[in-house]
Amino acid sequence: MSAALVIIGGDSPDAPMAWAALDAQGRVERTGAVGDGALPGSPADRTILILPAADAQLKRLELPARSDAQARAGAEMLFGGKLAGGEKMHYAVGAQQDAAGARLVAAISEARMREWLDRCRSFGANPHVVALDCTVLPADDEIVIVSTPKRVIVAGGLRGGFSIEPQLAPMLTARWLREANAETSKVVLLGGDAESFQRALQRDLETRNADDPIATVAAGAANIPDFAPNLRQGAFAPEGRQPQALKFWRFAVLLAVAAVMLQVGSLVISGMRDSQTAAQIEAAAERDFRAARPDITRVVNLRAQVAALLNTQTQAAQHPVLVTSDPVVEVMRQQSAARLDEVRHVAPSRDVLMTVTAPDQETVEAVAASLREAGLSVETRVVRPRDGRFAAELSVGAP
Secondary structure, three states, rough: OOOOEEOOOOOOOOOOOOEEEEOOOOOOEEEEEEEOOOOOOOOOOOOEEOOOOOHHHEEEEEEEOOHHHHHHHHHHHHHHHOOOOOEEEEEEEEEOOOOOEEEEEEEEEEHHHHHHHHHHHHHEEEEEEOEEEHHHHHHHHHHEEEEOOOOOOEEHHHHHEEEEEEEEHHHHHHHHHHHOOOOOOOOOEEOOOOOHHHHOOOOOOOOEOOHHHHHHHHHHHHOOOOOEEEEEEOOOOOOOOHHHHHHHHHHHHHHHHHHHHHHHHHHHHHHHHHHHHHHHHHHHHHHHHHHHOOOOOHHHHHHHHHHHHHHHHHHHHOOHHHHOOHHHHHHHHHOOOOOEEEEEEEEEOOOEEEEEOOOOHHHHHHHHHHHHHHEEEEEEEEEEEEEOOEEEEEEEEOO
């Protein structure tokens, strides 16, 4: 049995797929094509599906949330304006975030995600990790471009990346480098036409021998970095694992139960002489607390720890970005021509600064008017156009 199995998707769920079996050190043992015989065996939680980033959108967003569920809620607001079109989206967040709370966030159609998982189930695979190809390639402080006949993968590590068909890759790479503030970063090209990239980027590149692209992606998947979003979270969490949103609310309920039990236990303990019964009450409350937060290995003062976590949860739920998310998402769905390009909290106030763009000034004004109708205070400042679109900065006051 192999230590891990990496399945690499094609251009679509029904396209040919490749696989690579890895040993315990993450080295590629052998490769093959799905359908050419049985897949190699691997541990249940070590099957990894790599999707083309062209099937999703990947952004680096400021989401200083205290849980993945909160971060996904914030991501829906940031992506909502651009992806509004009636199709329900699935959002996944990377675990690693910087001091400002920025992290990589992926958005993919729920229907498309189901198609990929259904395809895997059709040949007996159940990947517990689903990641985008541009997030698994080791990039460190450089930009790595892997060029294959059907797909070009641009990987920028914490900056994100994308994958696209070869004809469009040079032009889009130049634009992506500007948007990611990576124009001065070292660029390494593996395979492909170096001259076309040099012309588009207007700079010299370092070229290296192109290894087998399947082996290159599979080797990166062996050690997926913490910043890479695993799309199997939330509603698409593997069976046997509760979705993160459900865990979040279960956590709140169990904390409330633990707090009530502690209060009841205090009253009972003060009027009882039976120390054994008192110990049982305390033990039951601690069991509920550990079930809600298995990451806390040491319980020193149960009352104080429960109170602290309840306070933390309350404060996080009142974050201005999350408080304003529902009305903003609804307005952006109504104004499908508008696009939400940036959202950030202006600390220490409760104001949220949003950059909205649209093909015409009337649509931008309609967004601001709709937010006011939703009960939010909005101040508008017109800024210079972006990519030929009218733009405005909206300062939205969170209740």
